[in-house]
Amino acid sequence: MLADSIAFVLLVIGLIFNALGVIGLLRFPDVYTRLHASTKATTFGSIFLCLGVVVYAIAHYFWTSDSQYLMVIVHTIIAVFALAVTNAAGSHAIARAAHKSGQKPEPSVVDRLSEAGL
Amino acid sequence: MIPFIVTASVAFLFYLVLVIGSGPVIFWSWEEILAGVIIGLATGIICRKVFCKNENYRMLCPARLVGLVIYICGPFLVELTKANLDVAYRIITGRIRPGIIRLHSGMKSDLALTMLAHSITLTPGTLSVNVDEENHDLFIHVIHLDEGEEKKEVFEAEEIFAFMNIPAWIRRIAE
Numbered sequence: 001m002l003a004d005s006i007a008f009v010l011l012v013i014g015l016i017f018n019a020l021g022v023i024g025l026l027r028f029p030d031v032y033t034r035l036h037a038s039t040k041a042t043t044f045g046s047i048f049l050c051l052g053v054v055v056y057a058i059a060h061y062f063w064t065s066d067s068q069y070l071m072v073i074v075h076t077i078i079a080v081f082a083l084a085v086t087n088a089a090g091s092h093a094i095a096r097a098a099h100k101s102g103q104k105p106e107p108s109v110v111d112r113l114s115e116a117g118l
Numbered sequence: 119m120i121p122f123i124v125t126a127s128v129a130f131l132f133y134l135v136l137v138i139g140s141g142p143v144i145f146w147s148w149e150e151i152l153a154g155v156i157i158g159l160a161t162g163i164i165c166r167k168v169f170c171k172n173e174n175y176r177m178l179c180p181a182r183l184v185g186l187v188i189y190i191c192g193p194f195l196v197e198l199t200k201a202n203l204d205v206a207y208r209i210i211t212g213r214i215r216p217g218i219i220r221l222h223s224g225m226k227s228d229l230a231l232t233m234l235a236h237s238i239t240l241t242p243g244t245l246s247v248n249v250d251e252e253n254h255d256l257f258i259h260v261i262h263l264d265e266g267e268e269k270k271e272v273f274e275a276e277e278i279f280a281f282m283n284i285p286a287w288i289r290r291i292a293e
Contacts, residue, residue, distance in 0.1 A: 020205075020206050024205070027212065028214070032218075032245060032259045036208075036245055036259075036261050037205065039245070040205045040240065041202060041205055041209070043198075043240060044198060044199075067138075067140075067145065068139055069139070070138050070139035071137070071138055074135055074138050075136070078135075078136075084236075084240060087240070088236040088239040088240050091239055092235060092245075092246050095246070095248075096247055099247055105216055105217070105218060107216065108216050108217045108218065
């Protein structure tokens with residue numbers, strides 16, 4: 001029962017952060033600030049969602065000692081790592097492509113990349 | 119020969135991790151172990167030149183792997199939490215002052231630079247945009263620069279993180 005409640009709370013926190021990511025995607029002015037919202041908030045939210053799954057599976061593993069729950073735990077942890085790494089690499093690629101194709105950050109107070117001319 | 123052994127054992131261990139909980143031999147069944155051996159051998163033959171391109175086996179040292187796990191669960195998680203609370207605040211209030219700055223990373227190897235760029239993207243209100251290949255400088259987009267910070271030419275890698283010394287951790291793990 002306790003584990004179910006903890007998993008529920010973790011799911012709610014994860015959903016709140018994912019929702020914040022979506023709101024930021026609609027609210028921010030240019031591509032870079034939107035990438036901030038969509039990478040950071042959704043990664044953090046998804047970590048909490050997966051944490052909820054892990055807590056639920058650990059509790060059921062101890063109650064039933066069914067080894068299939070071990071597989072759920074390990075696969076979820078691997079999914080979190082894959083998500084974090086691909087999210088960072090993908091957002092870097094999008095930002096670099098956007099800057100190369102002439103999307104200047106707007107508004108911005110300084111742009112050292114255009115000054116360096118790379 | 120060494121690239122083949124390294125690739126085959128990494129593939130075998132990864133397969134075992136993926137099929138954990140399938141039978142009575144500790145956590146695995148004999149069929150899965152046999153399948154893992156076959157898959158490991160095949161992967162070792164096919165991928166040995168891709169996986170061990172630089173002939174650099176530093177990351178196989180157990181101390182470095184343990185350091186990587188401690189780094190992810192400790193300092194990185196603290197910075198990730200702080201960054202997300204900050205970005206959530208900016209999303210709700212809309213107070214942003216963005217800009218692209220130059221960051222002097224000081225990393226020597228490509229692996230360390232990749233780890234630093236990924237950590238920067240996921241942590242403190244920053245997003246890596248481009249890399250200067252010559253001197254390994256990073257160009258990062260910051261969502262909120264304080265007053266006067268835009269006049270500074272180059273930032274050091276230690277300055278942008280709030281609590282933990284992330285670059286020192288990465289140097290210890292990957293260099």
